[in-house]
Amino acid sequence: MANLPASVFSLEKAALERYGHMGPVMLHAYLGVLASNRLLHVSADETDASVTFIPYAASVWEELFRKKDFSGRSLSRFALLRPSSEAGHLLFECPRAHGHFVIRSCEQVKNVGEILLARRACAPEASPERKIDGGQALLLAGMQAAGFMVDAEDSESTLGLPRELPQWEFHDLYLHSRSRLGRQSDQIGGTYRMAPLQPPDPIAVFRRDHIASIALPIPSPDSLRQLTVGEVMDSRCSVRKHAAGGLSISQLGSFLHSCFFVRGMWKSGEIEFTRRPYPSGGASYDLEVYLLVSRVAGLAVGTYHYDPVHHALGMLTPDNELMRAMLDDSYRASAETCYPDVLLVLASRFRRVSWKYSGMAYATILKNLGVVYGTMYTVATALGLAPCALGLGDSDKFSRLTGIDYYEEGSVGEFMLGALN
Numbered sequence: 187m188a189n190l191p192a193s194v195f196s197l198e199k200a201a202l203e204r205y206g207h208m209g210p211v212m213l214h215a216y217l218g219v220l221a222s223n224r225l226l227h228v229s230a231d232e233t234d235a236s237v238t239f240i241p242y243a244a245s246v247w248e249e250l251f252r253k254k255d256f257s258g259r260s261l262s263r264f265a266l267l268r269p270s271s272e273a274g275h276l277l278f279e280c281p282r283a284h285g286h287f288v289i290r291s292c293e294q295v296k297n298v299g300e301i302l303l304a305r306r307a308c309a310p311e312a313s314p315e316r317k318i319d320g321g322q323a324l325l326l327a328g329m330q331a332a333g334f335m336v337d338a339e340d341s342e343s344t345l346g347l348p349r350e351l352p353q354w355e356f357h358d359l360y361l362h363s364r365s366r367l368g369r370q371s372d373q374i375g376g377t378y379r380m381a382p383l384q385p386p387d388p389i390a391v392f393r394r395d396h397i398a399s400i401a402l403p404i405p406s407p408d409s410l411r412q413l414t415v416g417e418v419m420d421s422r423c424s425v426r427k428h429a430a431g432g433l434s435i436s437q438l439g440s441f442l443h444s445c446f447f448v449r450g451m452w453k454s455g456e457i458e459f460t461r462r463p464y465p466s467g468g469a470s471y472d473l474e475v476y477l478l479v480s481r482v483a484g485l486a487v488g489t490y491h492y493d494p495v496h497h498a499l500g501m502l503t504p505d506n507e508l509m510r511a512m513l514d515d516s517y518r519a520s521a522e523t524c525y526p527d528v529l530l531v532l533a534s535r536f537r538r539v540s541w542k543y544s545g546m547a548y549a550t551i552l553k554n555l556g557v558v559y560g561t562m563y564t565v566a567t568a569l570g571l572a573p574c575a576l577g578l579g580d581s582d583k584f585s586r587l588t589g590i591d592y593y594e595e596g597s598v599g600e601f602m603l604g605a606l607n
């Protein structure tokens with residue numbers, strides 16, 4: 187195989203001459219191993235680079251040369267064609283498939299476009315020489331072998347829902363498959379992908395541009411020791427009714443200190459780290475805490491940012507329409523049962539995570555958010571406050587309210603907090 191690229195036919199012939207009848211068997215086992223490591227790049231022949239197929243498994247490689255029958259088959263609704271980071275390349279992918287294509291010619295873009303529009307493909311001719319004639323035939327054979335095709339009846343809809351995996355929406359399955367090992371060939375994990383370009387973003391935002399700074403009271407060490415862990419776990423629940431008097435600033439201070447206050451800082455080489463009450467993927471601690479305060483005794487109504495190093499609030503805006511619109515959204519998200527004393531908005535400084543992680547940054551951010559939700563529920567219950575997570579918020583409104591760039595730092599979660607009745 188030293189003279190790459192090589193045709194399968196010529197490799198089989200060479201293997202047969204050298205090792206006898208077991209030669210081609212060994213060759214295909216070896217090619218299967220290369221395929222499962224995403225190292226096999228298949229083109230129709232040595233001169234045709236219009237389309238390349240990259241199988242992810244030995245079984246896909248074996249399947250590639252079997253005779254195809256496309257009758258009763260349809261293209262999966264999850265297939266997509268998109269630009270690659272390499273100029274002049276398009277990627278044709280499907281999160282159901284164990285392989286993808288690199289498309290390099292307009293003719294093949296047209297072929298893919300026709301298949302995407304019609305959701306149908308026709309069978310390529312099988313060749314006795316385990317050879318696939320032409321880029322279009324490779325496209326079709328690879329689609330069938332890798333799993334781009336589904337039963338045609340699955341591509342129909344009933345009651346407005348697709349029949350093919352109706353529980354999955356396109357973007358959810360794409361994110362799921364791309365942020366896990368198994369169905370992709372890109373690097374994934376802690377690759378420090380942005381380290382060659384820039385240092386990591388700072389461990390915390392000490393001062394957002396604020397109009398006033400408010401030092402918060404520090405809770406007594408006993409404030410979290412009234413209930414045992416077992417009692418907290420037994421009594422934790424979502425509370426959507428806040429007491430008439432509203433939260434006090436000391437209750438809010440205790441909650442923020444117990445959940446978020448930075449317990450320590452240290453350096454490893456050039457990189458700074460913090461220690462906090464909750465864990466965070468890669469110690470990234472990307473989540474910033476914003477508070478839309480509607481009713482806290484001792485605090486003016488307005489939008490605040492929490493500084494977890496100095497245990498202080500920075501007031502970003504006084505009461506305004508956008509803030510009220512976000513509070514109204516939270517009222518609707520709680521099925522119109524609760525207009526919160528405080529709406530906590532968790533915003534990710536995305537680059538804290540994407541600086542290190544390839545392929546799994548956004549998934550890690552959502553996992554970090556889940557950890558913070560759990561911490562907030564636990565602490566609020568232990569402090570005798572009323573907590574409730576929310577599943578939906580408006581990241582555009584958050585960006586406009588705070589003036590923070592949507593792509594730099596964006597709201598990913600909301601949480602209502604109030605005084606318990």
Ligand SMILES: Cc1cc2nc3c(=O)[nH]c(=O)nc-3n(C[C@H](O)[C@H](O)[C@H](O)COP(=O)(O)O)c2cc1C
Nearest residue numbers: 422423424425426519520521559574575576577578
């Ligand atoms: C990720 C997440 C999202 C949630 N979204 C909402 C929501 O949008 N509105 C709401 O009223 N409750 C929401 N909740 C609260 C759940 O409805 C609640 O946890 C669930 O019904 C179980 O009840 P319990 O928390 O009282 O045990 C959410 C909880 C979580 C963890």
